[in-house]
Amino acid sequence: MKIVVIGAGGAMGRRVADRLERRGAQVVRAHRATGVDAATSEGLTAAVDGADVxxxxxxxxxATEAKAVAFFEQTAANIADAAKAAGARVVLLSISNASDPAVNAKMGYYKGKARQEQVYREKLGEQLTIVHTTQWFELALTMSEQFALGPLAMMPHMVTAPLAADDGADVIVDVALGASFAGAASIQVRGPERMDLLDVARQARKALGRKGKVFSLRFGGPGLTDGSLIPDPADVITSTTVKRWLATL
Ligand SMILES: NC(=O)c1ccc[n+]([C@@H]2O[C@H](COP(=O)([O-])OP(=O)(O)OC[C@H]3O[C@@H](n4cnc5c(N)ncnc54)[C@H](OP(=O)(O)O)[C@@H]3O)[C@@H](O)[C@H]2O)c1
Structure with missing residues (x-):
């Protein structure tokens, strides 16, 4: 089975591509560093040619809603067109409830993800499965470092049911190989415990011996803290707890 992973150099794409290869798929790792640009379509048709998925x-x-919406709209349209021409199914990775206006009202990036989902749905219909996941534990570290000012790390409160990126990758691979949720238009994946990602950031930085406190940052509106980020019901509840994930750092 030929599977093209677009964004295969990234945190999730790399995990997915590695697992697929271990399970015997013929994997094409497509991102700009390998000559495929999904925004301009450079190299895209050739990469997707003959793909099953x-x-x-x-x-x-x-940083802005306009940039996020423009990127996700254009790349979704380009990839959907290439996949359709090749007769390939598409599995899109997205964020649980990011398309809910109550959640994304003050989140330009989430509005971009909402537009990405919409473009894919319009273009592909039944050829598409969207795997929505909650926030990954790893995001707590990425975000707190992204918002750091010198030794002061900052992070918004985000009440979610986070999961290990490795567990998310296992689900995506099963869906791509048709081993689970065959024919589903959309599935929801969450971690085992409800918690504030700000607390995960504090615990993770402590585990890594990082100096300095993590301060809370006002950002994103009430949808980030009132539980709306957690899908209910979820199709998959992953197993790795924050305690077990911290032990891997
Ligand atoms: N973090 C979370 O908690 C979370 C939760 C749920 C869903 N998600 C979703 O998961 C997805 C992946 O996130 P991630 O953190 O794994 O991403 P990431 O680490 O930032 O990696 C992004 C990948 O996209 C590639 N890329 C960027 N622009 C490109 C272009 N124009 N053409 C081709 N490739 C391009 C990059 O490689 P090059 O630079 O070489 O092009 C890289 O391989 C995102 O859509 C995110 O919304 C994240």
């Missing part, structure tokens, strides 16, 4: 694990560091 295309997995979209793309990301953009977008």
């Amino acid at each position: 295309v997995i979209d694990c793309l990301n953009v560091a977008a």
Whole structure:
């Protein structure tokens, strides 16, 4: 089975591509560093030609809603067109409830993800499965470092049911190989415990011996803290607890 992983150099794309290879798939690792640009379509048709499945694990560091929406809209349209021409199924990685206006009202990046989902749905219909996951434990470290000012790390409160990226990758791979949720339009994946990602950031930085406190940052509106980020019901509840994940750092 030929599977193209778009964004295969990233945190999730790399995990997915490695697992697929271990399970015997012929994997094409497609991202700009390997000559495939999903925004301009450079190298895209050739990469997707003959594919059975295309997995979209793309990301953009977008500071504004306009940039996030433009990137995800364009890349979704380009990938959907290429996949359709090749007769390939698409598995899109997205964020649980990011398309809910109550959640994304003050989150330009989430509005970009909402537009990405919409474009794919319109173009592909039944050829598409969206795997929505809650926030990954790893995001706590990425975000707290992204918002750091010298030794002062900052992080918004985000009440979610976070999961280990490795567990998320296992689900995506099963879906791509048709081993679970065959034919599903969309599935929801969450971690085992409800918690504030700010607390995960504090514990993770402590475990890594990082100096300095993590301060709370006002950001994103009430949808980030009132439980709306947690899908209910979820199709998959992953097993790795924060305690077990911290022990891997
Ligand atoms: N973090 C979370 O908690 C979480 C939760 C749920 C869902 N998600 C979603 O998961 C997805 C992947 O996130 P991630 O953290 O794994 O991403 P990431 O580490 O930032 O990696 C992004 C990948 O996209 C590639 N890329 C960027 N622009 C490209 C372009 N124009 N054409 C082709 N490739 C391009 C990058 O490689 P090059 O630079 O070489 O192009 C890289 O391989 C995102 O859509 C995110 O919304 C994240």
